Structure formats: C-alpha cells, structure tokens
Amino acid sequence: MRxxxxxxxxxxLMSGCTSDKGANERAGRDDSEAEALGHVHGLGTDPSDGTLxxxxxxxxxxxxxxxxxxxxxxxxxxxxxxxxVGPGHFLASGHxxxxxxxxxxxxxxxxxxxxxxxxxxxxxxxxxxxxxxLTGERIYGYDALSGQLLTSTDRTRWAVVxxxxxxxxxxxxxxxxxxxxSTGDGVLTAYDRxxxxxxxxxxxxxxxxxLDWPADDLLVGVTARGRVYRxxxxxxxxxxxxxxxxxxxxxxxxARVWHVAxxxxxxxxxxxxQSWQEVVAQP
Numbered sequence: 075m076r077x078x079x080x081x082x083x084x085x086x087l088m089s090g091c092t093s094d095k096g097a098n099e100r101a102g103r104d105d106s107e108a109e110a111l112g113h114v115h116g117l118g119t120d121p122s123d124g125t126l127x128x129x130x131x132x133x134x135x136x137x138x139x140x141x142x143x144x145x146x147x148x149x150x151x152x153x154x155x156x157x158x159v160g161p162g163h164f165l166a167s168g169h170x171x172x173x174x175x176x177x178x179x180x181x182x183x184x185x186x187x188x189x190x191x192x193x194x195x196x197x198x199x200x201x202x203x204x205x206x207x208l209t210g211e212r213i214y215g216y217d218a219l220s221g222q223l224l225t226s227t228d229r230t231r232w233a234v235v236x237x238x239x240x241x242x243x244x245x246x247x248x249x250x251x252x253x254x255x256s257t258g259d260g261v262l263t264a265y266d267r268x269x270x271x272x273x274x275x276x277x278x279x280x281x282x283x284x285l286d287w288p289a290d291d292l293l294v295g296v297t298a299r300g301r302v303y304r305x306x307x308x309x310x311x312x313x314x315x316x317x318x319x320x321x322x323x324x325x326x327x328x329a330r331v332w333h334v335a336x337x338x339x340x341x342x343x344x345x346x347x348q349s350w351q352e353v354v355a356q357p
Contacts, residue, residue, distance in 0.1 A: 111135065111143060111354055114335035116156030117326035118164065120188060126326070126333060126353075127189065128340065129156030129166060134189040137340065141354040146189040151180070155206040155215065162188040165195075165213070165229075167203035179219065182206075182229060196230040207253070207287075209245035214253045216240040223255060225267070235271050238263070244285035244293060246308065254309055256283050260297060262309060276309045284334075286327040294347065296322045296334060302347045315347035320356075 116129035126137040127146075134146045134153050154168035164185045170176035181197030197217075201224075205216040214225050214235070223235040223243075239257050246252035251267040260281025266272045280303050282295025293305040295312070300322050303312040320336030327333075332343040334350070341350040 110357055114323045115154050117324045117333050117335055118156060118158030119326055119328050120158060120162060122161035129153035137354060155203040157206045157208060159208050162186060164189055165206055205240060205243045207243040207245040209247055210250040212250040214243050214245050216243060235265055241283050242285045244287035247287055248290045256285055278311060279309055280312055284322050284325045286325050288327050294327045296325055316349060318350055
C-alpha cells in the first residue's frame with residue numbers, strides 16, 4: 075500500500091509540471107485528442123444545473139449527456155487544484171495554455187462564468203496550488219512550490235498553517251478553523267487553527283489519499299487502491315462502501331451523487347458509494 079500511495083502522490087505532484095514542449099504541442103492536437111479525458115486533477119458539480127466539470131491536464135472539460143466531453147473555451151491550461159464554490163463560480167490553480175501571456179504558475183485563479191474565462195486573484199507566478207478547499211469564507215490551499223498548507227479569508231492575503239507534504243484537503247463544513255489533510259502514505263491529520271494550528275493524526279482512519287467533506291455527517295475518502303470509505307463523525311471512525319474501478323485521481327461528493335475519476339474513467343454513484351456506473355471511459 076505504501077508504494078501504491080506514494081505512486082499516486084507522485085502523479086498528483088508531477089502531473090501539474092507541464093513542460094514548455096508539452097504545452098506548445100496542445101494547439102496542434104486533433105479533434106479526437108481534444109475530446110480525450112486524460113489525467114483528471116479535480117472534479118466539481120455546478121449547483122445551478124448539476125453539470126459535472128473535470129479539471130484536467132489539458133483544460134476544463136464539461137461532461138454532458140451520455141458522457142460526452144467538451145473543452146470549455148478551447149483553453150488548454152493545466153488546471154490543477156479545482157473547486158466549485160457556487161453557481162458557475164470556480165476556483166483553481168495550475169499552469170497556462172502557452173497561447174496566453176501568463177506566468178507559468180497561475181496562483182489562485184477564479185471563474186464566475188463556469189470556466190469560460192479566468193482571472194488571477196493572488197499569488198500569480200508565486201504559488202502552484204495542488205489542492206484547494208473552501209469552508210465559509212475561508213479557503214485552504216496546498217502550495218507545491220513552497221511545500222506549505224496556506225489559508226486565506228479574502229483570497230488575497232495568505233497565512234501559513236503548516237509546512238508538510240499534502241495530497242488532498244477537506245475543510246470542515248461547520249468549522250472554518252478545521253481542515254483535514256492527507257499524505258501520499260494515506261495518513262490523515264486534522265489541523266485546528268484555534269489552537270495554534272494543532273495537528274492531530276487520525277490514527278483510526280484508513281489509508282485514504284483523496285477526500286471530500288460536503289456535509290457535517292459526510293466525509294468521504296478513497297485509498298490509492300480505489301477503496302471508498304465514509305465517515306459520519308469528522309474522521310474519527312470510517313465505514314467501507316465499495317471499490318471504484320482503477321486508480322483514483324479525483325473525487326466530488328454532493329448530497330445527491332458521488333463522482334470519482336480514475337485511470338479507467340469517470341464513475342458515478344447514486345447510492346452513496348455502494349455501486350459505481352461508468353460516465354466517461356478512458357480511451
């Protein structure tokens with residue numbers, strides 16, 4: 075398990091570091107490549123209409139009926155950390171489409187038109203977030219450049235929570251001062267900013283590396299082997315639900331539907347993770 079988990083962490087960290095050569099090749103891809111899913115950094119569901127978006131190594135893709143894919147605004151940016159914070163309202167990070175005159179590290183970027191356009195909020199050229207999560211007005215982000223977990227309430231001024239290796243984040247939906255972070259080894263640590271960023275390792279947790287926490291009584295995690303767990307008590311105890319096909323890349327959980335992206339494709343569960351149906355297959 076340790077080797078598999080570390081392998082997943084390597085994919086998460088390395089896949090955002092697009093070379094100039096790879097980025098310059100994007101404009102020459104044909105239609106079949108343009109519609110390919112590729113590596114998925116993040117998933118998010120727009121609450122306005124239930125549309126699923128996949129933030130990938132080569133842009134943000136809109137998932138349509140029957141698993142069809144459409145690249146939003148024909149933008150090929152390497153969209154790394156990605157979270158939906160409201161109707162048509164997304165936050166992200168990553169590396170630009172080289173057709174755009176932007177720094178190689180985008181910092182924190184925002185879209186209020188469902189990824190049709192983006193603007194820089196802060197840390198442009200200075201931060202490369204590989205994980206983001208929002209609770210209330212507070213955002214948490216793991217910056218892979220500095221190796222620090224950062225937090226902000228205005229999305230412009232940032233404070234350091236801790237320097238530590240992080241794969242994914244889950245902010246407490248009922249307490250903006252609490253966040254859980256995972257490592258490549260599947261170790262979960264809860265940080266409480268009200269106690270000088272007190273760190274408590276969740277020793278009874280399974281080795282989950284991907285996390286989502288949409289409600290007080292619904293924290294979901296996925297291990298490097300694709301095993302899915304849920305917790306009703308903020309990670310103190312966990313219940314296994316099922317196994318998702320393939321090696322996991324991203325997860326998105328809402329009250330109505332769960333999605334997971336893996337090396338095999340994107341899968342959907344309408345029964346709280348008990349079973350999974352294919353939405354998009356990897357070629």
